[in-house]
Amino acid sequence: MIRLIALRELRCLFSMPSTWFVLAAFQFIFAWFFLARLEAFLEIQPQLAQLANPPGASIAVAAPLFNTAALLLMMLVPMFTMRLIAEERRNQTLALLLSSPLTERHIVLGKFAGLLIFLLALIACLPLMLYTLALGTGLDHGLILSNSAGLILLTASYVALGLYISALTTQPVIAAIGALAVLVGLWLADIGSSAADSPWHQLSPLYHFQNFNAGLLDSRDILFFVLFTTAFLLLTMKRLHNNRVYG
């Protein structure tokens, strides 16, 4: 049942021209940024080569690319999550799901999985792009792997938050703005507090991504993402249940 709902979500996404447009636009931005970083790296490479332990292409190109992708996804994910439940409610198609032999768990996990698979396809192009560099230089596989893992966990947490906010309202636009506001708010809380040990940092998904970005796998960060995602998924299930209780 979860698979069924996920597949419908994917089919619905790919039937909209806007999805293809966004996919194309983001690939273009990623590619442009990738090439710009690569050019900058090539320019300063002769100077870097004189250092004792020079940074390679992975740390100079891959890490900033993933960091930009993490920021851009913060803007992009709310555009996709806004529809998930708010639009079903507005078009009154939620009744079909609610009167079918499904539980809230099926609906929420199905929608979560559907959108996450779509976004994974979008971010899968990043490592593919980077591995074209392997033609000319050696790459740090560990760094790219930890960045990819971090980006997947980060995207999952964005989707879970967006899904919950979409479940709160009937208007997709409000869901988009709401999710964006919360994500940007968490990010600002992170970059706004100057003290290194400030607890505000701990709230932000982007802060926890920084370790992955530097190639460091910390179980605390992984736990944060798992908890963040699970909490919002559970809240969404609760909200859908309340839909039946309060109408």
Added chain:
Amino acid sequence: MAIQLLVRAYILGYIQHYSQLPALLTLLNPTPEITLSAHHLTRSFGKQLIIHDLDLQLKRGEVLGLLGHNGAGKSTTLQMLTGCLLPGSGKIEICGIDLRQKPMQAKAHIGYLPESPPLYRELSVNDYLTFAARLRGIGAASVAEALNHALQSCGLESVRKKIISTLSKGYQQRVGIAQAIIHRPAVIVLDEPTVGLDPAQIRDIRNLIRELGNSSSVILSTHLLGEVESVCDRVEIMQHGRLIYSDSSAHMQHYGQVTGFIVSLRHPPELAELESIPGVSRVEQTAPDTFRILHTPENNPGSLLLSLAAQKDWQLLQLTPLHATLEDAFVSITGEKGVKP
């Protein structure tokens, strides 16, 4: 030739198997099973009590019309019966399964068409109905057969490949009904199924509902009295969240019935002369040559009036029996029992 015969025999067998079997079963089984029962349902939104202590039962093969003004609580009731809304208190059983305790099993027996059909407009009719079938737990192997059956019974074969958003409202409504019946549920719940359709489409959909009523139980809400008259076996009238009247729809027409006729005569006699005919209880003159004659149900003075008219040369132009419509009955029932909250 032999192949043709075989194919015909197969098709006939198919039709018999799927269309007549349930009807035969109902014939064989003199007391049809109860498919839906609701006891003491209440529901409030905020502090306002919308549904008061509602009891409802539905047997297999029965079409029940839920009749009421706008805002009487019809849609809320149907939402509760389909599990879209939890009742404040009370118990709902679908085919003997408690909807609250075993929602998954109970809901597999429900098909629901809400007020506005729940359509994913970007999908094609085929894709949408396949999704609806799988959602209701039909296995991948039997989806094609269920899909064909639903398309056929709703007259959607010609548009099966079209995108739903390009269909007319009538067809969209049919797709909505098709998703509600695709898994052949025991209970079909239709919320105002004919709203916004043209007369020909309304007739088609009513015929379809009648057919569905042969094998399943159907509950439909409406504020159109004609609909109840033409498709329902039983009618429940709702007002301010209560069921205030319940009876067979044929019976309902006798409610507050007036028996009598309208008579037009070219040479009308005196009013008193008409009043003196045995059996006539009251005569009203509605126009110089037209009278409204009321009589007691057991004593019909029609033939006497005819022979008198011939004898005395009143020259009868028209004699029309008065029919109480559901409309009259509805107005008299809701008017009588309607207490403003």
